[in-house]
Amino acid sequence: MTAPARAAVEATVWQVVGSILPAVPREQIRGDKHPRELGADSVDRVEIVMTLLDQLRIDRPLSDFNDLRDLDHLVTVLLASERN
């Protein structure tokens, strides 16, 4: 994994989370936060993952994202999916 690639995916994750949770201040969207901690309900969390797969053109089952620990982990899973 290269640093620029991770930075690009992080930027997309932060942008998508911000768009689906517009009431959350940008500074609160951090890698150590789970979307649930930011106020995302189950439908919001589905929408975050589906939108990211769409924007990053990743074709993976949603169940690959069952056990997310936080946004950093989400970035890691997306990067692993991109490589596959």
Place this chain on the structure above:
Amino acid sequence: MPYGIEALNVYAGLACISVPAMFAGRGLDQDRIPNIAMSQRSVGLPFEDPVTNAVNAARPLLDRLDEQARGAVEVLITSTESGLDLSKSVASYVHEYLGLSRNCRLLEVKQACYGATCALQLAAGFLAQSATPGAKALVIATDVALVDERAGYAESATGHGASALLIGDEPTVLALDGGAYGCYSYDVLDSARPTPEFDIADGDRSLFAYLDCLAGSFADYQDRVDNADILSSFQHLALHTPFGGLVRAAHRMLLRPFGLSAPQVESDFARRVAPSLVYPALTGNLCSGSLYLALASVLENSADLDGSASQRIGLFSYGSGCSSEFFSGIIDSRSVAAVRSMGIGDQLASRRELDFAQYLDLLPHSLKALVPRQHAEVELGRWSEYLDADRSLLVHTRTKDYHRAYEWHGPLGSP
């Protein structure tokens, strides 16, 4: 010869509570109600259980049959994740209290919220090879809620009731498209009922499994049906509805490959999907009966169907655990008339609305509905205010040596 649903009825109990009242009572975030997309949920009463729900859904269908047609019911299948015994089936009680022929074949199936759809397909297959002209099957999806504050937001989305389907070769309500189906299943523990007293659920795992199954079962459908696509092949869609917000997300997922604008997606949702959510938004999740409540909702609430020619509907059934099927069929204005005549909307409107304190009073009884007891008496007098003297309903009255006993309340008596 086409097979499918000749008649459809839903019984969703005698009591309900508003979702805002549930949220207020539990101190939940009211801002989440739009994503749940529900306004009420049905609540079980102490004299109701999977048997009474099933019988009370099916009897109005059977009462409309003449003696010969009634005798042609050769198969009874109950679909439930609310079984009363590990051996004796709910179907055996239902068979007795519906007064069906002793030559009728009985079966209970368990496949979470997918069970009734598999039972429908099995029943159609049985009828196709039956030697009896006009043979019919009765499939009844019946369940009760076992949720309290431990279920979090899911408590407000869990329903109580049954959907009854009369299956035969005069499929007025839904003519199945023969051979047009797709399945997708794998092992996951997303939600389950490990004991007769509570449910467990992993929200994200269940929603992701539902959506993966929708994608997988529709892909399998496309492999079997030439040129099928989700945007143009179906004038209507009805999906298993744990809560309306998930169906909305599922519709967005299905349309993503088409690159539509947000207003185009919203317009398509309003036209092809929203009518299916009207009744589920009033009951909560009826488990494997949910899809057939959604079908009834389409037929009674879609403006496109009155006086129209035949139209195709795509249906998706999902059961936790997990298993799923996407299939399709034909509906028309006769389907609308057949379902409208059952008065499902009126029955939903006639439920008694509880406040949160009344709901809490009932909850300990609801949570024990499936617990095996050697002997028990139901205090019917305590709850009689919920029973209408003009409406014939089966009620659970007692249990003796683990054998449940029921009585008919109302003017009609036994069928």
